[in-house]
Amino acid sequence: MRLVLTGGGTGGHIYPALAIGREAAEKQPGTELLYIGTSKGLESRIVPSQGIPFESVEISGFRRSMSMQNVRTVVRFLQAFRRSKELLRRYKPDIVVGTGGYVCGPVVFAASRLGIPTLIHEQNVVPGLTNKFLSRYASAVAVSFADSLPHFARVGNAKHAGNPVASMVAKADKKKGFASLGLAPGTPFVLAVGGSRGAKAVNEAIMEMLPGFAGLGEVHLVFVTGERYYEEAQTRLAGLPAELSKRVRALSYVHNMPEVLAAASLIVSRAGASSLAEITSLGVPSVLIPSPNVTNNHQQPNAESLASAGAAVMILEKDLNGESLLASVSSIMRDPARRERMAAASRGLGMPEAAETIYEQMLQAIRASKRRR
Template sequence: MKHTTVVDYNKTYHIILSGGGTGGHIYPAVAIANELKQRFPNAKFLFVGAKDRMEMDKVPEAGYKIHGLWISGIQRAWTLKNLSFPFKLISSLWGAKKIIAKFKPDVVIGTGGFASGPLLHMAAAKGIPSLIQEQNSFPGITNKLLGKKVSKICVAYDGLERFFPANKIIKTGNPVRADLLHINEKRSAALKTFQLDAEKKTILVLGGSLGARRINELLEKELDFLLTHNVQVVWQCGKLYYNQYKIYNHTKHIQVHQFINDMASAYAAADIIISRAGAISVSELCIVGKPVIFIPSPNVAEDHQTKNAQAIANEQAAILIKESDLDVDFQNKFIQLIVAPDKQKALADNIKKLARENATKDIADQVEQLLGVQKAKTA
């Protein structure tokens, strides 16, 4: 017997998303919100972030309202800033409680970062359906603490049962921006956007939204070497380093950017990408399908960036160079790649095979279930 449930996609659901601190927490939240907005055009959205962090700018740029909490993490090395943490935590919990009471969310979604902890904690305590999206193979402390409280946990890697209740885990992959799909069709326009020479290979260098000191030092040291190979460089150095490296904007065939807002165009213009190996970066680069040199940060919990990059390199889908090996290996591995079109194509094809293009939709499906929305089914 067939049983059909009528889906009221016009209902005005109230949805809170919380996450931030870095682009790796912000952009997945925005991608999820965009997908839910398509499904529920009358829904109301509110983001909750940490005051003075980049989400306070990036979320409004994406078209959503955001409320900031006074919260930050505990520094691993002892600093005086840690003395303020208990006061920030109490303030943020109180602030989260007031936000929930006023907005009355039907569901709350967390994508990691300091602010998601107090917000998801208070939501779960009130029995509001909640979901966290864990991007990494080794969760941060916020999501580990939230795992026992929330309703569902969407993950991108196997083996997360070590950290979360197995019955709550759904493997979806990481959400990525929809504009990254089919970027090869945007290449000509992208070259014009960045005013690049179509006859030269374009090297795109990414160190994360805040920047990566070691990658920036490498680029400064190797610029002359790179330019001898008839390439042009688009270099996102990060807001923390822009004043130091912007002088190279005056060098022919070198562009230095504090931050690249139009990442779809940057990826479309690129022929080879040099990048950190944060979970969202890895997921995006699988979708993009270009040859990649990963330089993972060693300064993260459980060295998870190296594990992320190694998993891709093991599939012959990327080149991995550890920071400690850059001085010895970078020039040799770059030359081996730049002079070998067949190797470039093989890496591009292999990394594309690892993409999970439906991750955002799969996460939105889980949110629908939490909202009590069921599609037509056979009973």
């Protein structure tokens, strides 16, 4: 198979694309991959580090208000469209897969104009503008949440497939997670993380929660601060009573997140699509604090989807403080039966076979295209 992947801007778009590429390469040894992104996006660093050939086009997003910037965006789109057609004609892929971000627009649209089968993957409950636009031209659409399907009601081949990132973490070894933290296997602990860069509001609530956390017996807290907040957190944690200090560990970043997540009793987290795919793939209960600082507030519907299924408790950032966070964490950690019900609900939402499902969808699109020729 010759496969073009495209998606960029954030890891939430990039890692699903890489997971799809990895699945195709495993299923068909000798598969050739090409990734098309932007030179300024995170993908320009992540993708080459994975040994995957990378080409770039330049594109920017539309402003929601009338602006000269939108005129420049149209010009860039047309230029990126022409550049994408050149790359696709040269590479001759069997299919093009887009996972979101502005760069998908010209690449997937160019593929559709050239008669190349296309598949787009939507990670969030509420689709982004790019995927909404592309769904009119895509051969197939895969979504992470069943709640997304009504947004693609006019697409003939739309499927609830899950997030392919889930397939990468499903077999994580919890024993390695405990060992990396220096904890005995089976130690109950809450993993609190505000995203790879940390989140000030989440960190502050965790700090405010700590005096009350002392009452949770033998429960430990692993607090992932983000690098920019790590020194400040360490300074504040130094003032904790010795008995509590033994049960609280601050880390700037976790490099083996799937293993640590697999070992966790409960996670306090933002509600990014890839994070939720990992959480549900491993069946971990969660307290979700959706970020209000993302496009279209898309994390809140993500969190609501888990909360309505009983897999999570949601706290909006406007309601977040040490008291509200402690109340949620305590009620779950003090009630093993409830925690197990939440874990079961989380596992019920998990789709560790997502990458394989999307791979099969790709094959269907390729076969359908060949029949039409």
